[in-house]
Amino acid sequence: MLKVENLTKMFGGLAAVNNISVEFEANKINAIIGPNGAGKSTFFNLISGAHKPTSGRILIDGTDVSTMRCDNIARLGVGRTFQTTTLFEQATVLDNLIVGHRLRTKSGLWDVLINSRRLRREEKESRDKAAEVLDFVGLSHLGNHFIADITQEQRKRVAFALALATDPKLLLLDEPAAGVNPDETEGLAELMNKMIRHGLTVCLIEHKMxxxxxxADKIMVLDHGEKIAEGTPAEIKSNPVVIEAYLGSDHDAAA
Structure with a gap:
């Protein structure tokens, strides 16, 4: 699903991502971990097209997207959430989600001016997709609530739904469980497993070990912009380099 070859991103003289190569399989949960400032979000920004690499290649299902615009990468099936959940506070949950499926519509200004049949059809499709993804994340009962009135955990689910409304194959989730309690974290983990059961591929950044x-099926560990390890959870927990750089001896003892 995702193949990265010798990926590097320089900001001036700083290598935020330095010569990373990795492959993430389809229909799996792939995690990226590491200390703050390790390059995790920059890695996501490169995959989604927000940054262009200094060198290296990014392939999605075999297609080189290294120089593509964000919107074209999204149309190829890459959806994303962010560390900070930013939504339209004074709009309803459903209205927030309708925006997501607009990526797949073709209506333009002329369609709006004449209220074309295509515009009406696509508006219905976008509303139906919003209702579908809202049901998927378990929030159908909140469709007419304003974003300002829902909880942090519900906002996380709405952010998932917004990414799902773009019809993705690969979901990039940036700290999806940040700011929620342990019970809510468990619920969000189950939602990510549900995505896998429905044929999607998940790649997430997270600090909740x-x-x-x-x-996770596979974990990549970054430190100072470099990949220091990759493997299964069992392999990562027992890797002395990872323990020293990130997990710490307490985690090693608990494992």
Whole structure:
């Protein structure tokens, strides 16, 4: 699903991502972990097209997307959430989600001016997709609520739904469980497993190690922009380089 070859991103003289090569399989949960400032979000920004690499290649299902615009990468099937969940506070949950499926519509200004049949059809498709993904994330009962009135955990689910509304194959989830309690974290982990059961591929950045170790099929560890390890949760937990750089001796003893 995702293949990265010798990926490097320089900001001036700083290598935020330095010569990373990795492959993530389709229909799996792939995690990226590491200390703050390790290059994790920059890695996601490169995959989604927000940054262009200094060198190296990014392939999605065999297609080189290294120089593609964000919107074209999204149309290829890459959806994304962000560390900070930013939504339209004074709009309803459903209205927030309708925006996501607009990526797949073709209506333009002329369609709006004449209220074309295509515009009406695509508006219905976008509303139906919004209702579908809202049901998927378990929030059908909140469709007419304003974003300002829902909880942090519900906002996380709405962010998932917004990414799903773009009809992705690969979901990039940036700290999806940040700011929620352990019970809510478990619920979000189950939602990610549900995505896998429905044929999607998940790649996430997360600091909650108990969740990652319990659900990830593969983990890549970054430190100072470099890949220092990759493997299964069992391999990562027992890797002395990872323990020293990130997990710490307490985690090693608990494992």
């Amino acid at each position: 108990d969740m990652i170790m319990g659900m």
